[in-house]
Structures are given as C-alpha cells and as structure tokens.
Amino acid sequence: MSYKTIRERSLEALKIISNYIHRTPLDKSTTFSRMFGGEVYLKYENLQKSGSFKARGALYKINRLYHQGVREVVAASSGNHAQGVAYAASIYGVKATIFMPETAPIAKVEATKGYGAEVILRGRVFDEAYESAASYSKERGAAFIHPFNDLDIIAGQGTIALELMEQISSFDIVLVPVGGGGLISGIASVLKESGRNVKVIGIEPEAAPKFKESLRLGRIAEVPVAPSLADGLLAKKPGDITFDLVRKYVDDIVTVSEDSIARAMYLLMQRNKIVAEGSGAVGLAALLEGKVNIEGKRCVVIISGGNVDLTDLYRIIMRGLTAEGRMIEFSVELVDAPGELKRVLEVIYEYRGNIVEITHKRGGRDIAPGRAIVGLVVEIPSKDVGNMIISTLTSKGYRVTR
Ligand SMILES: Cc1ncc(COP(=O)(O)O)c(C=O)c1O
DSSP states (O other): OOOSOHHHHHHHHHHHHTTTSOOOOEEEOHHHHHHHTSEEEEEEGGGSGGGBTHHHHHHHHHHHHHHTTOOEEEEEOSSHHHHHHHHHHHHHTOEEEEEEOTTSOHHHHHHHHHTTOEEEEOSSSHHHHHHHHHHHHHHHTOEEOOSSSOHHHHHHHHHHHHHHHHHOSOOSEEEEEOSSSHHHHHHHHHHHHTTOOOEEEEEEETTOOHHHHHHHHTSOOOOOOOOOSOGGGOOSSOOHHHHHHHHHHOOEEEEEOHHHHHHHHHHHHHHHOOOOOGGGGHHHHHHHTTOSOOTTSEEEEEEOBOOOOHHHHHHHHHHHHHHTTSEEEEEEEEESSTTHHHHHHHHHHHTTOEEEEEEEEOOSTTSOTTEEEEEEEEEOSSHHHHHHHHHHHHHTTOEEEO
16 A cells, blocks of 8 residues: 555554554643743653653554454564563564663663563664664564654554644644654654644754754764663664655754753752653753743644663752752761761751761771761752751861862
8 A cells, every 4th residue: 555645644643543542631731831931741651651752653563464364573672662562562462572771771672572572682782782683683584664754653643633722722842852753753744634733843862963964964864872761762873764855844953951851850859740762851851951942832842751760769869959958968087986977967867857878987098097978869848958057067067078
C-alpha cells in the first residue's frame, strides 16, 4: 500500500496501535501559564507505555513488518528506543535483539530485558552498538528498526499530533524535543498536512545541536556531541528523511543549556509531581531560558519521556533545593575534642535545620593536628535560615567554608 502523506500513515498507525498505547493526558499547567504569560499545556508522554513516546513508532513499524512475515527484529539504542521496540515486539510475539552500548544505564538494560528482548552489550558508545546491530541483522536476515530515519516510525510518532488535535481545539505553538528528528518530523508533518496554523519549534541540547547546525548550513552536518542530561537527544546528525521533513515543516530550532534542563526537571517534579527525563524536559527548559516567547499564546509542551535513573533524580533534586536556598552545604573546622561536634549540631538544631549528610575527618594533609573538619548538607526552611546558621557558627569562633 502506498500513502501520499504522513498524516494518512499516522491515521492508519493510530487505528493499529491504539489498543496498545495510552492516550496520554494533556494538562493545562496553572503555574507555568502564570510564569510565562501564556497558556501552557503539557502532553505527558512520560506516562506512555515503555516510559516514552517511542512505543508508538515501534508498534506501528513492527505491525507492518509482522504482516510482511517478519518474525525477528534488531535495534540499537542506549535507552528509550530499546524499550519501545522490546515492548512492541512482545505484543506481536516477534523476537527482538537489542544492541546497547556497554555504558548503557543498568536500569534501561534491565527494563529492556524485562519486556523479553535479548540484550547484547557491544561497544563503548552508541555508534559502535549501532554498527554491530546493523551487521548482525544482515547476518540473521532480521529486520533492522531505525530509531528515527524511517517513515513508519515517523508516522507512529505523529499519532501524538492526532491525539492533540482531539484533546484541544486550537493551539499556537508546540515545543518538541529533537534527537534524530523522528518525533518532530511526525508531529510537524501531521499538523501541517492537516492545515493547522501552529508554530512547531524543536528543542535540542547545546551538547548536540545537529539540526540547528544542519539548517544553518543547508545540508546534513555532523556535530561533536558532549555528555548531557538529555541523553536521548545526542544523535550526531539528522537522518536524510528527518532533515527534509524538518526543513519543510518545522518553524524553528532552539538550543538549551544543561542548567535549564536540570531546572526544568526539578520544577516538573516540584510543581506538577511529574518525573521527566532530561530529554523529556527540554521544552520547558526553552521556556525557562526565554528562548521561546509565548506571551498571550497557547503553547503545548511535549514531555516526551520519563525514564530516568533514581540516582540522577536524586542529584537533580539536591541541586534544585540548593539553588532555591532549601539546602546548604558547608564545612566547619573545630577542635578535635569530645563535645565539640555536639556544639555545632546544636546551632543547626536551634534553627530547625535538618541534617541530610554529615562527614567527620580528623586526619589528612589539609587538617592541622588536633583539629577536625565536619562536612554538612543541611535542609533548611529558607535561604535566610542558612545565612543565620553560618553567621552564628562564625560568631562562635568556628571557621566555616561554604
Ligand atoms: C525521551 C526522548 N525524547 C525525545 C527523543 C528524540 O526523538 P527523535 O530521535 O525521534 O528526535 C528521544 C529519543 O530517543 C527520547 O528518548
């Protein structure tokens, strides 16, 4: 069967996959609407099956392959594509072999195995896993499922736009995270081919600005990639299909810093009780950085995934609390004698500080004989209280370092 438009493919995809995916909620956020002077709606694909939108494209692709007689698929991924393909393969009873880099987070490896896929760890980085997967699929005669540069995958991701058009009568702007460009190609194609007058804006981390650079040069460019909280958006270059679609349908691409990604993740947890991974939070990060002006407009932000390690989450929370003045970290030098530590702790207690971490060192090159250094992380009700704790300790003669 041949289709004229991605919209038509997406309409078919939605019929096929709707039994196996969630129609994820679209919620208006009062907090963010107030903060940015427009109406902000969040589309929660972090609540999707497999923890991200990736299940959509994978289900449609594997359904099509299944009807062509394919019973074995191969994919390469360090995260969400792996889980999406593994989930979709389990629905159709198709064997899935997923190549992941040896550095892939254990939680993601285990989640992928949990859906019944075979996981092969190969190479230090994604590209090495990708090479191995491509040659393995040739050897086995199994179908290789590309994470983004594939019209079925793109049409599957485009089903988000079909849902959006049912959930909200009109909107002016949609903010979409951009990795290899499959997600934004699907959403932009469906909206524009439906004749919607919506600005589609793609968000990339500064760590991997491949579409921004490619659009600037007018050709596909490969960029150096740095580590990022948005680990799902670290493709080195656009695909040829996604580049053409982005050029045709996407209105702008903006980049965001690691700082604002961390802040966006923190705010989503604090204000909306929503866990988004870094890649899923870049849309909100763009608003926080003032990269997109939505004043007086209605803006949909795609929260594309929620698969984040608890250890990373812990770091984001601690960082957010420190930035907000709800946590302070400092060290105190004191005489190494019985009762001294108690005196320091009494000051913290007096101001109702809650100790989160404490270390006590009495040896080492930087510590004078007879002295000890206490390192503290303390939860406090407000920034002022932190300043009062520090000044009281200083006035009692302690050397305090922040
Ligand atoms: C959570 C999340 N959001 C967005 C993307 C970007 O998708 P695409 O590569 O289709 O641009 C990914 C890709 O893995 C992802 O995992």
